[in-house]
Amino acid sequence: ELLNCERVWLNVLPATMRPDLVDYGLLEPHAIGVRDGVIQALVPMHELKGSVPAHWQDMKGKLVTPGLIDCHTHLVFAGSRAEEFEQRLKGVPYAEIAKRGGGILSTVKATRAASEDQLYDLALPRVKALMREGVTTVEIKSGYGLTLADELKMLRVARRLGQSLPIRVKTTLLAAHAVPPECKDDPDSWVETICQEIIPAAAEAGLADAVDVFCEHIGFSLAQTEQVYLAAAQYGLPVKGHMDQLSNLGGSTLAANFGALSVDHLEYLDADGIHALAHRGVVATLLPTAFYFLKETKLPPVDALRRAHVPMAVSSDINPGTAPIVSLRMAMNMACTLFGLTPPEALAGVTRHAAHALGEQERLGQLRVGMLADFVVWSCAHPAELSYLVGVEQPVCRVVNGEETIHG
Numbered sequence: 001e002l003l004n005c006e007r008v009w010l011n012v013l014p015a016t017m018r019p020d021l022v023d024y025g026l027l028e029p030h031a032i033g034v035r036d037g038v039i040q041a042l043v044p045m046h047e048l049k050g051s052v053p054a055h056w057q058d059m060k061g062k063l064v065t066p067g068l069i070d071c072h073t074h075l076v077f078a079g080s081r082a083e084e085f086e087q088r089l090k091g092v093p094y095a096e097i098a099k100r101g102g103g104i105l106s107t108v109k110a111t112r113a114a115s116e117d118q119l120y121d122l123a124l125p126r127v128k129a130l131m132r133e134g135v136t137t138v139e140i141k142s143g144y145g146l147t148l149a150d151e152l153k154m155l156r157v158a159r160r161l162g163q164s165l166p167i168r169v170k171t172t173l174l175a176a177h178a179v180p181p182e183c184k185d186d187p188d189s190w191v192e193t194i195c196q197e198i199i200p201a202a203a204e205a206g207l208a209d210a211v212d213v214f215c216e217h218i219g220f221s222l223a224q225t226e227q228v229y230l231a232a233a234q235y236g237l238p239v240k241g242h243m244d245q246l247s248n249l250g251g252s253t254l255a256a257n258f259g260a261l262s263v264d265h266l267e268y269l270d271a272d273g274i275h276a277l278a279h280r281g282v283v284a285t286l287l288p289t290a291f292y293f294l295k296e297t298k299l300p301p302v303d304a305l306r307r308a309h310v311p312m313a314v315s316s317d318i319n320p321g322t323a324p325i326v327s328l329r330m331a332m333n334m335a336c337t338l339f340g341l342t343p344p345e346a347l348a349g350v351t352r353h354a355a356h357a358l359g360e361q362e363r364l365g366q367l368r369v370g371m372l373a374d375f376v377v378w379s380c381a382h383p384a385e386l387s388y389l390v391g392v393e394q395p396v397c398r399v400v401n402g403e404e405t406i407h408g
């Protein structure tokens, strides 16, 4: 099958992340053949006969994994919350900071004031940092515009990042992130705007791949979440949820009943919610960086999720307020050290399960013939190193859609 491939990588050690194999799905040294952006061949080296097509590289036994997928980020934003960080460390309470105009709304103000080009230029170094870590797909949410125009502006910036850089971008409309100041006396009017104006406009413009809601007592109620989900369903958009982060409103069960792609955070997820997720095959996305940065003490129920065979994804949640840490590898390390995931679970959390959280489990997240050719050849010796070591650039070769990319 190698002969009709355009490019071949010889002598790679595949961590396939296939669910039918244990741990990393490690195989003996193989050759990977690619054509038209798809993996056409995965052949054991000892079965290679005769010559291979013109364009081949000998990777000398290096580890290869599916490209890493960061399935939950808010990486498009303007402004900084560094002073707020300083105040918080001095003990100024969150409520006081919010009163002083801090919190999400300070990022909203800066993001509204920024042009599309400025937002793009601010996001660029954050996306490039992920690419240097071996990320080949990133999900990017809106949620700091909180007007029709500014939410669409954010989604256009996200789309443009995927069109101009060698990385796949999936966009998520998170207009239900906070109530804008203009609607503070009537939050339901904002929910109405989301349902009647923003979801239709984003869907018609093809700017949103999914719709997300921050379902929390400081965010949106269960009833408001359901209204947004109904509007998303009307426009054929899958849904996600920031669920059970600070309390349990029953959001995970609601999301599961809507066949959500994923529910995310989950520190306060309960047994009923876990049962609902398992029943509908919903991905549980763990966001250890936000847990760490908020000094949260309530751990998500990882063991119960594991026993219920709920697929667990791991993501960076990059955002200026609760996860100003631009690193998926750090999130993998924290998923193990803080949440007790094993390194194989952490790698599945940023490959196969992260793909599932984006509705892309048929095309991405495993090394299999027929899947999209997104993969990374690493300088590290063992896949556990991907959750163990942070901060050293280790991709030797990063391939997106069959094209080797310069990830500088």
Ligand SMILES: O=C(O)CC[C@@H]1NC(=O)NC1=O
Pocket: 103, 104, 107, 177, 214, 242, 245, 290, 319, 320, 321, 322
């Ligand atoms: O503080 C911010 O800017 C975003 C906070 C972030 N958003 C959300 O829904 N949960 C979070 O932790």
Ligand SMILES: [Fe+3]
Pocket: 072, 074, 242, 317, 319
């Ligand atoms: Fe988030």
